[in-house]
Amino acid sequence: MTKKIKTINDFNFENQTALIRVDFNVPINKSYEITDDTRIRYSIPTIQKILYEKGKIVLISHFGRPKGISSKIYSLKFLVHYLSKQLKVTVNFHEHCVGETVRKKVNELKNGEILLLENLRFYKEEEEENENFAYELSKLGDIYVNDAFGVSHRFHSSITILPKFFGKKKCIGFLMKKEIQFIDKFSYGKGKRPITILLGGAKISSKIKIIENIINFADYILIGGAMSYPFIKMKGGMIGDSMIEKNQSIENTLKKIFHKNKNNIIHLPKDVIIADSFKNEANTKISPIHSIPNGWMGLDIGPFSIKNFCKIIEKSETILWNGPVGVFEFSNFSYGTRSIAKSVANTTEKGAFSLVGGGDSIASLKMEKCDQKISYLSTGGGAMLDSLKTQTLPGISAVIQ
Structure with a gap:
């Protein structure tokens, strides 16, 4: 099966913006400390490969089940410090996923920089296979990378619809390849x-x-x-x-x-x-x-x-x-x-x-x-x-x- 699927090894990411769908839906305690970071650790090699090639990275993920409503409880902001420490690179954060301010922030990214966007499930469209929502997301990257095995059985916009807008410029990350x-x-x-x-x-x-x-x-x-x-x-x-x-x-x-x-x-x-x-x-x-x-x-x-x-x-x-x-x-x-x-x-x-x-x-x-x-x-x-x-x-x- 792996032969038919392009992996990140099939691309050079220099001067390219990689839109990576990760699964950072990790268990946390009441202090928002991660109690099991396996999913994030397994995605690190994918991110590092793109950084090494002087690419730009936009990370998108869901967290919990906020059911289309924004809330501090389900914000991905708590991941910024942890990711910056793991990757030894400052990870920037934006409180939205789509829209003009997000596009502006993405356009300002320099080679080797990372931007983490807010919880995809703050938008009800994410769980509805919504074409417009996926199209808006597609404006944020040159190459689509799916490294979110944990949700790859879901019919969600960022999983099944988003890749359609990337033609041949789509692939899987190292975590997905291993799985x-x-x-x-x-x-x-x-x-x-x-x-x-x-x-x-x-x-x-x-x-x-x-x-x-x-x-x-x-x-x-x-x-x-x-x-x-x-x-x-x-x-x-x-x-x-x-x-x-x-x-x-x-x-x-x-x-x-x-x-x-x-x-x-x-x-x-x-x-x-x-x-x-x-x-x-x-x-x-x-x-x-x-x-x-x-x-x-x-x-x-x-x-x-x-x-x-x-x-x-x-x-x-x-x-x-x-x-x-x-x-x-x-x-x-x-x-x-x-x-x-x-x-x-x-x-x-x-x-x-x-x-x-x-x-x-x-x-x-x-x-x-x-x-x-x-x-x-x-x-x-x-x-x-x-x-x-x-x-x-x-x-x-x-x-x-």
Whole structure:
């Protein structure tokens, strides 16, 4: 896939203004200090390459969900000091994204200078694929660069419409290139075998199409969290009050998956930690997953399942993980997810390739202090999952055209 897409290596940026769509939607604390700067750090090489070539840079990003309304809470201004420090260059800021004052500010940029514009989502047009808004943005650069993998599955103006106005002068940055290359190992089964894909989390609807696709080439598919209960129920198991998404299309797809699972590629938990209420202090016991009593719900995978999942991970050469295998935010039900985190990290240290995406999965790795041991932490859980449905992401298609 990467061969068809122009990257920033295909351009010389001297005397050119690069309009870079980045994803600086980073988690912060109450003091506006960044608690995880992965997304920004991964975009730094793209920015540095353009600076080195004496190009000019205009950065555009969203932050949070301000729903088309300007507010200090969602301003990107807090990033100026951090970016200036990281890049060792003064980063200028403008409180708008479009309009005459912005164009004037961009025209004043000298080679090697950076201008960060205000939150794109202060304009409702950003989330509406608005041609006029995209056209106004296009006046701010000579070359369009998409380095915002985390939102490249969204049909937003700066992702899908803006590139149209740049003809052949559009490309992806280094962060995007890496994400595409690594996901290709899974999307097309190119990775070294055995290939193991571990999917957890609450919603099966967002991942069921992925399972239908990856079952054609994965060696092992491990399913944990609330995603496992529709499978158990379909097989005639009793799941008590466990969380389950009810949806006819899910049931139909599950039937197709069961039909395809002739080689027993899919592995479900055998035992779970069940609780009598949805809270950390609930009464708990271990139960077989197919016979959970009424009034009880499964909130984590059990000791046998942890052992089984870890055994499979440890014999894998290529591992993708997205989503916790229990209610990770409750400390009493986080053991399964933390055990998986350690197992993926240890297997990576022994030479396997690992790709991990999704906030909770990455948080559990950090909790166990093993996030540095993973081959690559994806900057977009949702975009990573959409890539596994064998679609070319909208943001990538827009750059290829």
